[in-house]
Amino acid sequence: MENILSVKGITERIRSLDVYPKVLEDFRIKTFGGATVTIISGLLMSVLFISELNYYLTPELREELLVDVSRGDKLRINLDVIFPHISCQFLAIDAIDVSGEQHINIDHNVFKRRLTLKGEPIDAPEKDNTIGSVNRTAKEFLNKVVTAAPTPSTTTLDPHRCESCYGAENARRKCCNSCDDVRQAYSEKGWAVNNLGDILQCKREGMSERLQDFDKEGCQVFGYVEVNRVGGNLHIAPGKSFTKHHIHVHDLNINDFQRFNLTHKIRHLSFGRTVAGKTNPLDGSVQIAEEGSMMFQYYIKIVATLYAKSDGQTLQTNQFAVTRHKKPVFESLTENGMPGVFFIYEFGPVMVKYSEINKSFMHFLTSVCAIVGGIFTVSAIIDSLLYHSIRAIQKKIELGKAS
Incomplete structure (x- = not known):
């Protein structure tokens, strides 16, 4: 109880x-x-x-600043640029870096699509989901686009002939059997080809007539380039490019270069891998050439960026800031630059790291x-x-x- x-x-x-x-x-x-x-x-x-x-x-995104130690790797440059008033056959894509390495007339993984003046594709290359993979090789595609069909006269030429270089012969080059041979010989001498119509090889290949039609089409340049991860520039410019005495040169007719209209639209430009949600400041931008032939320069500061996900995966890419500049090119190509679109890039000393924190x-x-x-x-x-x-x-x- x-x-x-x-x-x-x-x-x-x-x-x-x-x-x-x-x-x-x-x-x-x-x-x-x-x-x-x-x-x-x-x-x-x-x-x-x-x-x-x-x-x-x-996840919470935490930002850190670190010293960038990723030198020595390759940098992937993704680009998609439209030139509405210049034909593809007159554009060359080159990349040069501060270490002296040059990529001349790039056609690997970078393609040119011919466009009408209204911006409609004329002969679009077939490609799969990977930029640069085509059913035809880049060489085959560019040969179809750039090289005119041979005339009956060119098919009956003697393969053992030796034609004149028009005064530009040297010990290494005795014969110039094509227009390109003559232009290359003149370039080696430092001479300019003022009138292609006066050169038999160029006249036979119809180069003079094709030069008159350079503004009858537009061109879309797209794809990607892999370069050394050091400062340099990627440029798209008219004229055939080559190296002479370790100097990068474009073969331009001084009488015609001011007619090149380099108005362009940058549909896309990025560095490194694509990340969802990342914005690229040049995407969709348009630059108009108001004064004939002009030089467009984009000074780009690249900052390496690392995304560390909460599951331990990492993704390395790049962000960039850009400053635009343009100027007309007048009488002298050397004093005032040269017509073209130049992407001049350099790397910042720091890396931005974004970490996902649960x-x-x-x-x-x-x-x-x-x-x-x-x-x-x-x-x-x-x-x-x-x-x-x-x-x-x-x-x-x-x-x-x-x-």
């Missing part, structure tokens, strides 16, 4: 600690105002819970408890104020009727 009494005493003491006293069902009053407050509170609680859950599931579950649980408890408390206060206010008004009304 004493044990039972002691147990009851302990139970009563525990009950006395209850800060949530219960009211019998018969004494509870449910009102329309209380129901309204409950519905609004439930909706608000649901919205805040979903918002907090979304915040918890979204948020703490305890922080999420604390926030949910704060939302639920806070809304319940505030809604109880509002419900109590409404209930007592309505009761007070009703009492006053009843007293007024009684008097």
Whole structure:
């Protein structure tokens, strides 16, 4: 008996600690105002819970600045540029870096698509999902685009002939059997070819007539180039490019180069791998050549960027800032530069690292408890104020009727 009494005493003491006293069902009053407050509170609680859950599931992006030690790797340059007023056969794509390495007349993984003056493709190369992979090789495609069909006269020429270089012969080059041979010989001498129509080889190949049609088509240059991860420039310029005495030169007719209209639209330019959500400042930009032949320069500062995902995967790419400059090219190609679009890039000394950090579950649980408890408390206060206010008004009304 004493044990039972002691147990009851302990139970009563525990009950006395209850800060949530219960009211019998018969004494509870449910009102329309209380129901309204409950519905609004439930909706608000649901919205805040979903918002907090979304915040918890979204990793936090932490930014750090590190010293860039990624020298020696290759840099991939992705480009897609449209020239609406110059034919593909007059554009050359070259890359030069500060170490002295040169990529001349690039055609590997970079392609030229002929366009009408309205921007419609004339002969689009077939390619798969990988930029640069085509059913035909780049050489085959460019030969089809650039090289005119041979005339009957060229098919009957003596293969052992030795034609004149028009005064540009040297110990290594005795014969010039094509227009390109003559132009190369003149370039080696440092001479300019002023009139291709005066050269039999060029006239036979129809080069002079084709030069008159350089602005009858447009051109889209697209693909990618892999270069050394050092400063340098990638440029798209008219004229055949070559190296002479370790100097990069473009073969341009001084009488015709001012007619080149290098108005262009950069559909895409990026460095490194593509990352979803990353913006490239030059995408969609348009530059118009107002004064005939012009030189467009884009000074680009590249910052290496590393994305470290929460699952341990890393993705290395690049961000860049750009400064634009353009100027007309007048009489001298050497003093005023040369017509073309130049992307001059250099690397910053730092690397930006973005790390995905998962948020703490305890922080999420604390926030949910704060939302639920806070809304319940505030809604109880509002419900109590409404209930007592309505009761007070009703009492006053009843007293007024009684008097």
